[in-house]
Amino acid sequence: MWLEDWLHRYPGTLIVISHDREFLDSICNVTLHLEQQQIKRYGGNYSQFEVQRAQQLALQQSAYEKQQRTVAHLQSYINRFKAQATKARQAQSRVKALEKMELIAPAHIASPFTFEFRTPDSAPNPMMVMEDVRCGYRAEDGSEIPIVERVMLSIQNGQRIGLLGANGQGKSTLIKTLAGTLEALSGHVREGKGLRIGYFAQHQLETLRPDDTPLQHLARLAPDTREQELRDFLGSFNFSGDMATAKIAPFSGGEKARLALALIIWQKPNLLLLDEPTNHLDLETRHALTMALAQFEGTLILVSHDRHLLRATTDQFMLVAKHRLQEFDGDLDDYRDWLLQHAAEQRAALKANAAGNGGNAGAAGNGVGAANGVDSGVNRKEQRRLEAETRQKLAHLKKPLQSRIAKIEKEMDALNAEKATLDAFVADPASYEPERKNKLTEAIRREADVNARLESLEADWLETHEELEQIG
Ligand SMILES: Nc1ncnc2c1ncn2[C@@H]1O[C@H](COP(=O)(O)OP(=O)(O)OP(=O)(O)O)[C@@H](O)[C@H]1O
Ligand SMILES: [Mg+2]
CATH class of the missing domain: 1.10.287 (Helix Hairpins)
Structure with missing residues (x-):
């Protein structure tokens, strides 16, 4: 949101690549679309682009169909009359007309990609309980680096939680602790019986093996399943034929993310822990994931900075901030207001600080500084540092x-x-x-x-x- 706000004020020209539709809608006024080795320009933001493109595709499709009818008509004329001497010239000119006619490509609507999560067999309730858990890391010397503390959390079957919080507040740390890849520093983490976690880590792609193929990745999870079944499954994620047996090293980020999702889905989880799963996905695949998650019958905890995805797939929010996890009472718009309010307060404090410091310089002379005795030297130094910092921020x-x-x-x-x-x-x-x-x-x-x-x-x-x- 900060970036969005900043870009609004940025006076230069901006070219941005993003798969975040709300972000694009808010900052762009021209859309370039790359498809089939061509770039096409659309005036307007992303939503406007979508509408224009849909209209164009419809137009193109009907122009194509119309042209196909003309072609068929000309062709039948030629076929009928090319043997008759009197009509031969006319037939000839129609052959030319046909040759000249630039064929309109049939509207190519990228095959809409869909997938779904498999219905989980059963699920415990509660699924997981955290009691007074301290999440964090251990330094090399064994000392603790706590990130989120005093976590009390009981995850009920069917909950769909969006996890909010600014960068570095500890969302991933909390999710890692839930997933069990990071041990809690203290407290109790209890798993319900029959819990099957599907965990998509923020850096999930790094866990894939570049020299292996999608088929090999899946076979590792399912050594006893017939290859054809694995191929069919991969096919449903658009990894068909050659791609299923190609090394994944040169795959794009989005293709790898799609594979990572497929691997999770294969395992039929009843609790999904997704940490920014859409980072590399294009809008179509995001859409497919959004639809799949909306229909997922299990329990979901989602970290995402994609507001559209959050709105469509979660129904309650929790906030990680200042080393604590708490319920966030409100929706995403409330969160936005909360952020802006927060930022405004910080700015006001900054300004007050600047003004206050200026005023104090005079006051220091009439005894206030002296009253502080030994502290005054330290205070003045600290004050100068604060002033410099404020100046810099302003x-x-x-x-x-x-x-x-x-x-x-x-x-x-x-x-x-x-x-x-x-x-x-x-x-x-x-x-x-x-x-x-x-x-x-x-x-x-x-x-x-x-x-x-x-x-x-x-x-x-x-x-x-x-x-x-x-x-x-
Ligand atoms: N292995 C580690 N050892 C020590 N500190 C770490 C380690 N990994 C992360 N941290 C610190 O923990 C804090 C929280 O990081 P975390 O990745 O959980 O944040 P986040 O809320 O997921 O942020 P983002 O939105 O950027 O993904 C950060 O200050 C980070 O530097
Ligand atoms: Mg994170």
């Missing part, structure tokens, strides 16, 4: 605005210079000679464009200045 906030202003001013200067030349030309009676008519029309049109652009730049300039003043 400068950081101001920088994008300042560079935007500079950019606006540069463009305004260039336009003003051009405007002066145009004005002079239009004001000159000699410009109204008949042979200059075209040039004059062009100058007047350009003048209007320049004026309009200047007007919008000025508004932009004022707005940006206001924002800058607000920061202080």
Whole structure:
């Protein structure tokens, strides 16, 4: 959300590759689509692109069908008359028409990919219980590095939990502890009888073996299953034929993620622990995963920064922040508000800090500093450090605005210079000679464009200045 907000204010041109539709919708106004070795440009954000593309495909399909009818008609004419001398010339011209006709490709709708989770056999309830667990790591010298503490959690069968929290707060650490790949530093973790965890780690792709094929990966999990059955299963994840028996090293990130998901699904889990499973998936595969998860009958804990996926597949949220796990009472929009509020408070504190420090400099002289006695030296040093830090943070906030202003001013200067030349030309009676008519029309049109652009730049300039003043 921070990045989204920052990019909104970024004055330059931006090219972004992302599979996050809400993110794309919010920051892009042009969409380039790569398909079948071609790039196509669509005006508008992702949602608008989807609509336009669907319309285009429909149009293309009907144009194709229409053309196919014409082709068939011409062909039958040729077939009928090519033997008759009187009609031969006409038939010949139709042959030419047919040759010239550029064939429209049939609308190629990438075969929609779907998969589903297998229905779990049975599930314990509760599935897992954590009692006063401390999750974290051990340093080499054996000392503890606690990350999330005092975790009390009872996972009920059928719950669908979205795990929220900023980078580095400990979501993955908690999930690793639940999955059992990381031992709890203290406390009790109890698993229900018959629990089958399907765990997709944040760095899951690193657990795949690059020199092995998808088939070998799956066969390791199912040594006793017939190869054809494994191939069929892989086929349902779009690993057909050659791909099932090719080394996975050169596979794209998305292809590897798709394989990792297939391997999890094969194991028929009743509790899914998914830590950012969509990081590499393209929008179609994300869509397929979203649908599959929405229909999954087991229990789910999901870490994802994809708001669309969270909305569609989870119905309650928990938050990892400040070394604690707690229920988050609200939906994703509430979370967004919470984040913004949080950020605003931090900024306000920062500003207050800056203002306060400035004021204190005077106060220090009339006894406040002296009253602190021994501490005052340390305090002043700390204060200077804080002031420097605040200045730095403010400068950081101001920088994008300042560079935007500079950019606006540069463009305004260039336009003003051009405007002066145009004005002079239009004001000159000699410009109204008949042979200059075209040039004059062009100058007047350009003048209007320049004026309009200047007007919008000025508004932009004022707005940006206001924002800058607000920061202080
Ligand atoms: N093996 C490790 N040893 C020590 N500290 C670690 C280890 N792995 C992670 N950490 C620390 O634990 C903290 C939490 O990391 P974690 O990966 O759980 O965060 P996260 O909430 O999943 O973040 P993100 O959204 O970026 O995935 C971080 O400060 C990280 O540096
Ligand atoms: Mg993580």
